[in-house]
Amino acid sequence: MNNNELATALTKMLTLRWSPVAVKLVKPGEKVPEKVTQPSVPLRHCQAITLARRGNSLYMPPSRHACPDGAAIMGLVPMSPKLRSGELYLLFKKLPTIECAQKMIATRQEFEAGTYAATVLAPLEDATFEPDVVIFTMYPEQMMWLMCAASYSTGERHNFHTSGYNSTCADLTVQVMKTQQMNISFGCYGARAISDISDFEAYVSVPFQQLPTLVGALEKLSVKSIPEARRRIYMPPVIDKVACAEPVGGNSVDVRIDSNQCTGCGLCEAFCPEAVIRMVTMDGKQTASASAAEKCCACYTCAGQCPQKAIQLTVR
Template identity: 45%
Template sequence: MIDQRASSAEQTPQTVAYRIEIDHAACTGCGLCVAFCPVDVFEQAPGALNADQHPCCAAERPGIPLVAAPELCWGCETCAGQCPAQAIRVINEGGCDPFAARSVALPLPAQKVELYREWSATLRRVLGLRWSPVAISLIPAGDPLPAVPVPSERLRYCQSLMAARRGRCIMLPANRHACPDGTSILGLTEMPAKLASGELYLLFHKLDSIEAAQRMVHERPHLEPRSIDATVVTPLEQAATEPQVIAVIAQPEQIMWLCMSASYYTGHRFDFHASGYNAQCVETTLIPYLSGELNISFGCYGCRASSDVGDELMFMGIPTDLMPTIIKGLRELDKKAIPQSRNKIYLPPLA
């Protein structure tokens, strides 16, 4: 049974508090934290910084960064990561769970649970996957919530995906998402101005010009702000709610067999949308979610910098509706094509 749910307006990033500590003795006044914070938590005080401690270059320092709006902080750690002096600590002070008072949705029917277990076992056995495929559910605003734990810490969406492949079940409302970019793309919040304008991508040196950054932002899909209440990721064999997309984190050879499984009965070739920007939120999740088509991703700066994903791995997002065809095709390929290829039957003998 479902209880009255908290309004989505309560699920704001601000419902988890962060304390920002700046070591003023170490700070050089470079201003990078001010520039990179996506939600303008800092202001830079006028005047030279620490002239007594840095007399040689005090004139070049614009001033000490002040934590002007701590209530806006997402805990994304961008400021700490960019600080060349390692002068910033971002400390989670805790906060309310916006779903704490709500009861949960009915569990999945046993047949569904069994089906997802069977899919997971087939994918892992035939492909030789090291990790579980991940069931992804974007919970529309107002829909029932599954019985999946909300972690106390904030995680980036891509971090939650990588943790799910290792066996964790994670539900993230807006106030547990650490990446303003992915969170707004996935429809949990508004998009912060510095991301919507493309400004931050220039600062990260990820694109050449503001025009290129704006084009990248314009061409990527996003969901309506606050149309989604939470993202839910679990190992596929532990799915607690119907996934819309299943993510496979695998080597290129394994992804190749998934492509071939999907086209086994039709011969269809694919037009993938991969860019290296916003890999897990856009390329692995949102494109399959919106288009109903497979998509691949090579990962992005964010997911590779913030997770343990190996350099040799890539990603595929599979709309759940395509899974029966893919599993059937994979079983057919497993009869001959996969073992023969892996046995390198065309490899000429060495002279």
């Protein structure tokens, strides 16, 4: 898949509001990609991501970087002594002691000064280059599905390395390039103060080489898991006023199955975690029967999975 196809698939399956942003760090002497322009004013890396997700393709040498900390972290320029010491973090009241600031600096990922000569950013669909990483601005639900896609073939859980400092430069760009592992960020002082990321959004960064695999996994998740979760298929009919004035014992659940609606597909039996439902033959037809209703835990999985909406649960 090319960049445009990847972006189109991701936007459709995840219902993205913003374009995924392709980010490349250009080495000294490396050819500048086509169809990118220098911004008219210096920008922070997080601001450049904002502009790129809105449709701009940018070429940013050191002179176009407004944040000296971010430019140094990405290996474009040397780190100034005041930034390296952590002094500025105390002046901004971000951390209480110089020891805390130095520990934060020592544990973040950086590139050595001079490793790179510029950054290039573009909406993934318009990128004329192969990105190092692709950065998403997403809602938590969309982030969850990207996590699921990353685990789809392995079942592995994720460990993220992040903080509230240097989010887009260190956590989303350098960290992901060095480790070749997906990472998340909730933004930082700069990213929240000078970009339009909403209070309900966060970032995910993915190594570009992993994107086709993620798209393939999302295609499989889009067959069943994603649409079912978005339809809230396990939501009970009433979930308000659940508090009881008096302590009560165990609940009993009335499991009603409309045999006229039931087609005998067997999904309810397969998905029931407590083996409450089994398939029986009635009048020569396979149908579901709540043969062990006393074990029902009211998880609503059977009702949610039933394609005919033939199952109704009533908790007493």
